[in-house]
Amino acid sequence: MEHVALLRQAPKAPLRRLWEYARVHWRMLVLGGVLTFLGGITGLAQPLMAKYVIDALGEGGSVSGPILALLAVVLLGAVIGALGAFVLERTGQSVVLGVRRNLVGRLVRLRVGELDRLKPGDLVSRLTADTTLLRSVATSGITNLFTSTVLLVGAIVIMAFLSPVLLLITLGMILVVGVLMGVILPRIGRATQAAQASLGEMGSLLERIFGAFRTVKASSAERAEIERLDTAAVESWRKGVAVAGWTALSGTLASLTVNVSFLVVLGVGGGMVAAGTMNVSTLIAFLLLLFYLMEPIITLVNSATELQTGLAAVRRIDEVADLDQENPEGNRTEPLSARPAELSLTDVTFRYHPDLPLVHHGVGFEASGAGLTALVGPSGSGKTTVFSLIERFYDTTSGSVRLDGTDVRDWPLEALRAQIGYVEQDAPVLDGTLRANLTMAAPHATEAELQEVVRTARLTDLVERLPDGLDSAIGHRGVTISGGERQRVAIARALLRRPRLLLMDEATSQLDAANEGALKAVMLEAARSTNVIVVAHRLSTVTSADRIVVMETGTVRAVGTHAELVDGDDLYRDLAAGQLLTPETPETPEAVGTTS
Numbered sequence: 248m249e250h251v252a253l254l255r256q257a258p259k260a261p262l263r264r265l266w267e268y269a270r271v272h273w274r275m276l277v278l279g280g281v282l283t284f285l286g287g288i289t290g291l292a293q294p295l296m297a298k299y300v301i302d303a304l305g306e307g308g309s310v311s312g313p314i315l316a317l318l319a320v321v322l323l324g325a326v327i328g329a330l331g332a333f334v335l336e337r338t339g340q341s342v343v344l345g346v347r348r349n350l351v352g353r354l355v356r357l358r359v360g361e362l363d364r365l366k367p368g369d370l371v372s373r374l375t376a377d378t379t380l381l382r383s384v385a386t387s388g389i390t391n392l393f394t395s396t397v398l399l400v401g402a403i404v405i406m407a408f409l410s411p412v413l414l415l416i417t418l419g420m421i422l423v424v425g426v427l428m429g430v431i432l433p434r435i436g437r438a439t440q441a442a443q444a445s446l447g448e449m450g451s452l453l454e455r456i457f458g459a460f461r462t463v464k465a466s467s468a469e470r471a472e473i474e475r476l477d478t479a480a481v482e483s484w485r486k487g488v489a490v491a492g493w494t495a496l497s498g499t500l501a502s503l504t505v506n507v508s509f510l511v512v513l514g515v516g517g518g519m520v521a522a523g524t525m526n527v528s529t530l531i532a533f534l535l536l537l538f539y540l541m542e543p544i545i546t547l548v549n550s551a552t553e554l555q556t557g558l559a560a561v562r563r564i565d566e567v568a569d570l571d572q573e574n575p576e577g578n579r580t581e582p583l584s585a586r587p588a589e590l591s592l593t594d595v596t597f598r599y600h601p602d603l604p605l606v607h608h609g610v611g612f613e614a615s616g617a618g619l620t621a622l623v624g625p626s627g628s629g630k631t632t633v634f635s636l637i638e639r640f641y642d643t644t645s646g647s648v649r650l651d652g653t654d655v656r657d658w659p660l661e662a663l664r665a666q667i668g669y670v671e672q673d674a675p676v677l678d679g680t681l682r683a684n685l686t687m688a689a690p691h692a693t694e695a696e697l698q699e700v701v702r703t704a705r706l707t708d709l710v711e712r713l714p715d716g717l718d719s720a721i722g723h724r725g726v727t728i729s730g731g732e733r734q735r736v737a738i739a740r741a742l743l744r745r746p747r748l749l750l751m752d753e754a755t756s757q758l759d760a761a762n763e764g765a766l767k768a769v770m771l772e773a774a775r776s777t778n779v780i781v782v783a784h785r786l787s788t789v790t791s792a793d794r795i796v797v798m799e800t801g802t803v804r805a806v807g808t809h810a811e812l813v814d815g816d817d818l819y820r821d822l823a824a825g826q827l828l829t830p831e832t833p834e835t836p837e838a839v840g841t842t843s
């Protein structure tokens with residue numbers, strides 16, 4: 248079974264962490280515990296009240312008074328018990344809510360690099376399935392553990408007064424339970440964690456399938472994918488059965504131990520009574536106490552077992568807490584300017600992960616003020632990575648990326664990204680309305696600004712065609728829009744941010760001539776007033792650029808205009824001859840496969 252390698256370091260004291268989650272609600276926990284306890288006490292009072300009723304019957308007196316009193320106690324007990332259960336359950340839900348809020352904040356603020364190596368489906372299961380496991384453990388589990396321990400200690404103290412010898416025997420038996428539980432509980436914890444990991448794996452597998460649903464179907468890969476899912480489901484079942492086995496064993500051991508202690512105490516105590524070293528009444532009291540102990544011990548064992556489930560969940564939740572988060576702070580405090588941004592990269596080296604080779608080997612170029620800069624180069628030369636470094640999705644390994652002369656690491660992250668509009672290569676749209684898709688980067692944009700970007704990004708036709716205009720749903724549950732439209736929605740979204748630097752990763756797939764012309768017009772229009780950098784895959788884009796940066800295997804090979812580079816750079820000449828995008832360039836077969 249493949250598991251997600253999430254752990255950066257061993258999680259710290261999950262029990263303490265569980266208590267931290269629950270501690271915030273300690274007042275409600277105490278209230279719930281006390282109410283449940285009182286509900287139980289009224290249960291004890293009922294036999295006594297029944298005795299009074301029967302006595303009153305025997306004496307020929309009126310039974311209505313005692314019966315009414317009994318009814319009142321029964322009702323009171325039921326109400327208090329129900330209230331206690333509700334308070335504990337509500338507190339459990341509150342604990343889960345607190346943990347989920349915390350987790351959501353962490354998940355959404357994860358560094359991009361962390362998400363590269365994780366499986367989103369597994370992360371989702373941590374937020375949904377694992378947090379659910381905490382519900383009862385963090386409340387009734389903790390209160391039961393507490394009350395049973397108090398009862399156990401109380402009984403032991405009384406036993407010590409009655410007979411130290413019999414107490415030693417009892418403690419010996421409790422020790423045996425303790426040791427056995429010490430062996431069993433970690434196994435329950437591990438099995439639960441593995442079962443939850445298998446659930447996470449199922450989530451990841453489903454996400455993988457849904458992410459490439461058409462490809463899976465077109466490849467007739469359903470059967471193989473179902474088998475993978477089934478393997479994960481069976482693994483989860485296997486671990487669940489193991490938990491059931493260990494839990495049954497621990498419950499049986501607990502009651503068996505109390506029963507065996509009862510027999511041993513009876514034997515030894517009986518001997519002591521026969522020898523005259525103990526009163527019969529002391530022995531009877533001791534045995535009664537032993538029976539009384541049965542319940543707290545079993546509850547204690549059950550709670551400890553249940554706790555293992557919660558701790559397994561805490562470990563999985565904590566693994567997310569240990570992941571790298573983005574740090575929104577920065578040192579830059581100067582007011583922001585409205586001018587087009589000044590961008591410079593100096594000697595940038597970068598690798599995606601310490602175990603991977605360098606992607607950039609000293610990239611450097613400048614692009615300042617309004618205008619169009621095109622990044623070109625063979626596929627894999629590191630063009631998109633340049634954008635990722637400017638947006639600070641990743642930090643450089645060495646060298647610097649500066650915006651307005653300030654290293655991007657010194658910018659407060661939100662302020663940095665507020666300067667930039669970013670259009671990704673596959674320009675994803677989010678599930679929701681077209682309006683929500685456009686305004687997500689600029690929630691305070693006015694209707695007039697919205698209409699303006701719709702016009703600029705040549706989206707007017709699309710808006711008119713959609714059933715509810717801007718308020719039509721697009722994405723998964725709405726209208727599916729074409730690749731070219733997606734690209735223009737992404738551009739409109741980026742423009743609405745009024746960026747001082749616009750980063751555009753051109754789609755590598757062919758757009759039709761009308762779409763391509765529309766995109767180019769939008770780009771040139773934007774370049775008149777802002778700094779636009781585009782990863783260019785089309786000749787029409789580069790010929791319009793003020794500056795072209797030619798990249799090759801993680802370095803900048805040449806910088807210049809189209810005319811200069813056609814004259815002076817072999818690679819650029821080849822790329823241009825191949826129209827940059829290769830599939831339609833039969834006349835330059837050598838370029839095929841080197842560009843994307």
Ligand SMILES: Nc1ncnc2c1ncn2[C@@H]1O[C@H](COP(=O)(O)OP(=O)(O)OP(=O)(O)O)[C@@H](O)[C@H]1O
Binds near residue numbers: 363630633
């Ligand atoms: N998230 C990532 N983790 C690890 N390696 C990556 C990651 N993204 C890109 N790479 C690698 O970094 C190198 C540069 O990728 P990049 O996407 O920057 O190239 P590109 O020039 O934009 O290519 P293309 O023109 O095909 O889009 C490639 O070898 C790629 O496999």
